[in-house]
Amino acid sequence: MSKKETKKLDYFTDWKYAPAPEATDHIRLQKQYELFINGKFVKPNSGKYFDTINPATEEKISSIAESNDKDVDTAVKAARGAYDKTWSKMPAKERAKYIYRIARLIQERARELSVIETMDGGKSIRESRDIDVPLAANHFFYYAGWADKLEYAFPNRNPKSLGVAGQVIPWNFPLLMAAWKIAPALATGNTVVLKPAETTSLTALKLAEIIQESGLPDGVVNIITGHGPVGASMVNHKDINKIAFTGSTNVGKWIQKAVAGTDKKLTLELGGKAANIIFEDAPINQAVEGIVNGIFFNQGHVCCAGSRLFVQESVADEVIRKLKDRLETLIVGDPLDKNTDIGAINSKMQLNKINEYLKIGVNDGAEMYQSSCSIPKKGFFVRPTLFLNTSQSHRISQEEIFGPVLAIQTFRTIEEVIEKANNIPYGLSAGVWTDKGSRIFNMTSKLRAGVIWANTYNKFDPTSPFGGYKESGFGREGGLHGLMPYLKF
């Protein structure tokens, strides 16, 4: 259908969605949360607490303990003790049963965890309910089964656990990242000290409750909360054997530098600036859905977000028109509402960063287009945003924004788009949309990135290895390959 024949869609009639908020009365939250060390909730050495707020309302939810070096040391000692005394000696099949228990307990309390995840982090309830929490449970379930089968994963290599793993995770998928880190570490026989991000500690602390409930031996998993210096203290701790970090490339580089010359094993899952490439023969409507899912999933707080769109010139007008239309239908607002597509930006700091990039984009000469939707007066929200007429050298095309902001470029030839897609320091993920099988395989083999989605985007699974090339980090999480970072041979 040509452009002229299409009628302009009307989104401004009286057909509005009625509010459909998820109930919050069944969840159990405390006013104050302590550190989870050696199987018990203990007060922080500093005596200090900080607020965790709901980014959609800016209201305080709870107080979270701030760890210091001494707490880190206590947690590491607990993990070491548990490793030496119980965990490393336990038969693998028994170890597995504990991990299965954790998976089941997450499933049993899934709705509560989803609601808390949405309240604390701002993501839509639809995503936390259908993606984050089920995937977290599945991750434990999947890795539990590996515990007594490691010699089949690495034949003739006699895989051995490392010892104590220090894990630092980000705020975009709080519970899911905790699962990605803890499940393989436990399955391979390591003990854990985990630090959640300071804006999203709650589901990690709920996980601590679940771990306590599961009867996991004391000290096998320790969860300590706080700001950046806590992570730094873990990275520098002498008795940690392994550091696993998911977060920004800048912090990742700092960590790699800090552990240089030590025996600590390291995996890094860092930033990205993925190319999502639409060829002229692509199923355009599905591709538009893929573009939307690629960049607006989780408010764009996704390291593998498809934040650079490359559209073949011949279909650029059609794709952009349909994309603008689709943008109008996205519901931005209360994350607890089941109809909400785009929830709240995780923090004030992140909101400021995104707004700063919007200014940079405009000042660099790109054309900004935003949905006309209204956004709540309170809370941290950004309208879904497209930047048209961007070029490869624009900062919005080069730097990770970590928000619902898409930089759009067009291309003519395959060679051109491969060159542009790869010409960036990141290499976490990429998307390709075309109906031609041979072109898919050409593209997926030439794009230098760890995860390639062809005719789909932002899909995750416990069995599927995830991780980057180049400055997007090293090591894999998920699947058989995800066991390797926690083993020595």
Add this chain to the structure above:
Amino acid sequence: MDRIEVLKTYKIFIGGQFPRTESGRYYPLKLKNNMTVNVSLSSRKDFRNSVIAARGAFNGWSGKPAFNRGQILYRIAEMLEGRKEQFLEELKQLGYTAASAKKKVEQSIDRLVYYAGWCDKYQQLFSSVNPVATSHFNFSVPEPMGVVAIMADESTALLGLVSVIAPCIAGGNTCIVLASESKPTCSITFAEVIATSDVPGGVVNIVTGNRKELHAHFSSHMDVNAVINCNSEKDFNKTIGENASLNVKRVFTWNKNWTDEKEQGPYFITDLQEIKTTWHPIENIGVSGIKY
């Protein structure tokens, strides 16, 4: 009067060419026959030129059929076998006994044949089809990391060099290798073997020089994907690790006894591989239906 022997000027090997170092510098190396070789004391600029050559060769080399790479590695072994006598003599001039030299050259040839065989086999061992819960076809395959900078084992002239180059290029990477400083001559003769083995120019680049001077450059170059030191030098390795963080290079210390037959295997190849996972929807399968 006896015939006067024609001596060889030892050069370096960049992009398939044999230049001397751009710096004009050299260091003298006295051989057992009392002749002195003026070895190129390669510079940072030589290294950077090598990286350009290696990057340029990467797409072609990694894009070659694995079977073809295997044939080329096998060809290197053939060439080395054919020039065995020359290497025996060179190793003797570097202080090896006749027996030791023979063993080392033969091990080097065998190692090349060993890795030639791996070129089209490790992929099947380390790939997976992943049984994801949604209706997608999902698979993971190893892919070469890219350009690898290697500081070869100081204690061996040939075997340590071959033992790291072979798994690196078998996996489709290209490399820049700093030869043993005290035993550099064999490395350049080995470069002549590579140059006559259908290895495209730039896939293997060999420079001679000083690790103390070059390790910081090997690890800080922004277009190098992985860096390997085959020597256990605590200070250097700390600097290498720190510099590597500039562009998140993968860092390995391969401090091995290369004469040990156990120090060969597919894991030297997979150290220098990335895992790429590809997803594609499956139409109309399972109860969950199609989802893009």
